Amino acid sequence: MKTIQKMILMTGVVLLVLAGISMSGCKPDPIEPAKILSLDITLRTGGDDLRQGSEALGTIGFKNGSNTSISLNNGANWGNNSTNSVSMTMPPNTEVGSLNWFKVNFTSGSGGFTGDNWNLDQIKITARLSDGSNLILAERTGSPLVRFTQNEVREYTVSF
Numbered sequence: 001m002k003t004i005q006k007m008i009l010m011t012g013v014v015l016l017v018l019a020g021i022s023m024s025g026c027k028p029d030p031i032e033p034a035k036i037l038s039l040d041i042t043l044r045t046g047g048d049d050l051r052q053g054s055e056a057l058g059t060i061g062f063k064n065g066s067n068t069s070i071s072l073n074n075g076a077n078w079g080n081n082s083t084n085s086v087s088m089t090m091p092p093n094t095e096v097g098s099l100n101w102f103k104v105n106f107t108s109g110s111g112g113f114t115g116d117n118w119n120l121d122q123i124k125i126t127a128r129l130s131d132g133s134n135l136i137l138a139e140r141t142g143s144p145l146v147r148f149t150q151n152e153v154r155e156y157t158v159s160f
């Protein structure tokens with residue numbers, strides 16, 4: 001074969017290979033992973049209530065270092081052996097892997113003669129996703145799981 005024919009042949013091979021590469025790059029876009037629209041925080045109070053005027057503050061921490069808080073009980077009484085659910089809206093485009101921890105902070109109200117204590121027997125954190133499904137992120141149970149007190153035990157953290 002003459003050199004010029006070899007060059008033409010080689011050029012053809014190279015073009016075919018390049019065409020193959022560009023074709024394989026034309027795959028359809030992968031399906032966007034579902035985003036978290038909101039969290040459902042379900043808390044079961046055990047044998048010692050969360051008194052009216054006391055506060056359970058919920059804070060979600062993100063891996064990028066930011067965090068956001070809401071009052072879980074809004075100053076209301078959570079009676080002995082009651083279960084309460086609170087919805088927490090997430091920022092737009094919150095990815096499942098972006099959550100780092102959830103923390104409950106207890107502050108005893110000052111209304112009674114003595115400070116309040118609160119037994120938390122269970123916490124369950126469920127993500128509501130943009131594709132309509134739910135994802136349980138954490139579920140912790142104990143009897144109690146944690147006993148919050150006025151001065152000593154004031155926070156409990158769930159790491160994801």
Ligand SMILES: [Ca+2]
Nearest residue numbers: 048049050117
């Ligand atoms: Ca109490």
